[in-house]
Amino acid sequence: MTDVAILLTLFVGGLVIGVPVAATLGLASLAYILVAGLNPVVIPQKMYAGMDVFVLLSIPGFILAGNLMNRGGITQRIIRFANALVGWIRGGLGLTNISASMLFGGITGTAVADAASIGGVMIPGMKKAGYPAGFAAAVTAASSTVGPIIPPSVPMIIVGSLAGISVGQMFVAGAIPGILMGLAMMVTCYVISRRRRFPRQDWQGWGEVARSFGSASWALAMTGLIVYGLLSGIATPTETAIVASVYALLVGGVVYRELPWRAVPSIVIDSAVSSAGILALVGFANVFGWILVSERIPQAIAAGVLSLTDSRVVVILLINLLLLFVGMFMETIAALIILFVPLLQLATAVGVDPIHFATFAVLNLMIGLTTPPVGVCLFVCAGIARLPLAPVVRAILPFLATNIAVLMAVSYVPALSTWLPSLLR
Numbered sequence: 001m002t003d004v005a006i007l008l009t010l011f012v013g014g015l016v017i018g019v020p021v022a023a024t025l026g027l028a029s030l031a032y033i034l035v036a037g038l039n040p041v042v043i044p045q046k047m048y049a050g051m052d053v054f055v056l057l058s059i060p061g062f063i064l065a066g067n068l069m070n071r072g073g074i075t076q077r078i079i080r081f082a083n084a085l086v087g088w089i090r091g092g093l094g095l096t097n098i099s100a101s102m103l104f105g106g107i108t109g110t111a112v113a114d115a116a117s118i119g120g121v122m123i124p125g126m127k128k129a130g131y132p133a134g135f136a137a138a139v140t141a142a143s144s145t146v147g148p149i150i151p152p153s154v155p156m157i158i159v160g161s162l163a164g165i166s167v168g169q170m171f172v173a174g175a176i177p178g179i180l181m182g183l184a185m186m187v188t189c190y191v192i193s194r195r196r197r198f199p200r201q202d203w204q205g206w207g208e209v210a211r212s213f214g215s216a217s218w219a220l221a222m223t224g225l226i227v228y229g230l231l232s233g234i235a236t237p238t239e240t241a242i243v244a245s246v247y248a249l250l251v252g253g254v255v256y257r258e259l260p261w262r263a264v265p266s267i268v269i270d271s272a273v274s275s276a277g278i279l280a281l282v283g284f285a286n287v288f289g290w291i292l293v294s295e296r297i298p299q300a301i302a303a304g305v306l307s308l309t310d311s312r313v314v315v316i317l318l319i320n321l322l323l324l325f326v327g328m329f330m331e332t333i334a335a336l337i338i339l340f341v342p343l344l345q346l347a348t349a350v351g352v353d354p355i356h357f358a359t360f361a362v363l364n365l366m367i368g369l370t371t372p373p374v375g376v377c378l379f380v381c382a383g384i385a386r387l388p389l390a391p392v393v394r395a396i397l398p399f400l401a402t403n404i405a406v407l408m409a410v411s412y413v414p415a416l417s418t419w420l421p422s423l424l425r
Contacts, residue, residue: 050286060275061241072252072259091193138395149178285337327368
């Protein structure tokens, strides 16, 4: 048990002092292997095994497609369309912020990209219109978590590969929970705006709605293209990601004409660096996960919980509490790779459908992106708003409560995540 204690101590200690998650996983795994007397060559072997999954090739494609669309004028067009729809309501810019995240997140698939792209436009705009800076940052951070729930979604690709579930089914499973989360946050934003008398804009007319929709339609069609390609069986996730990248290049460079061709190489390089970081994290997390499995830690966790209770309601609650806590400290993809398989075993032992479990597990960790002390989206939005973290945390608490309420609904009403996938079987 000494080697396991060293593994867990180094891992937790690295997270506490702020060492990057990939480095923490790698160093903890190396220390375990050396103390246990194993051949260190097992590290590259297990890293390669973790990354050598065909569906993971779609991640670079979706990241590239999102970056191309973002640089090609998508953000402003989606914000304009969302503003035309809901900007006239009390607190309209906050509602526009959330609506834009729901639309934009379905293209990027990552919460941080959503927070940075939409926040860069909406947070200064909301401050200028008279909204408190903390509220503007909080709305942006909270709504950015919708993106990885609505398809396409990088975390859904990860859990699909881990559980052997169709990525197309996982994408569809997140649609209803994502929409519910977005609508619930819009209600919260409206209630706060009414109480605090936040401003609203004049109704711009149906003509502006039609014009803004026409302008944004090319961007919005990308989500339809991705989902249709996967669900129809015409293309694999990897092929769909490539098609989405080509589509994004043509829309940004030819249709919108806002993507300068000289910028394409730098976008490709940035996307490659981001993808490499994710895949390196996948590799190191796979080594760490292999060690946990070899030490039978997942089985011990499952046996320990089931010895206390075999109640499905209680087990789901315990899993949610664990993932919410882990999400405060650990990067989403690393947490999924390390914890998903053992918790899936525990969930299925009490009769939880794998698609249902995968959906609320991802939802848990997305909420973690907006919780202190390591909520990445909080830091991004606080930086854009030029605020310390404390006022943003205070302002986001009502949205966190709303998101946790939606999480509980998705956790205990399986049909919210399994109904749409069941239509495809």
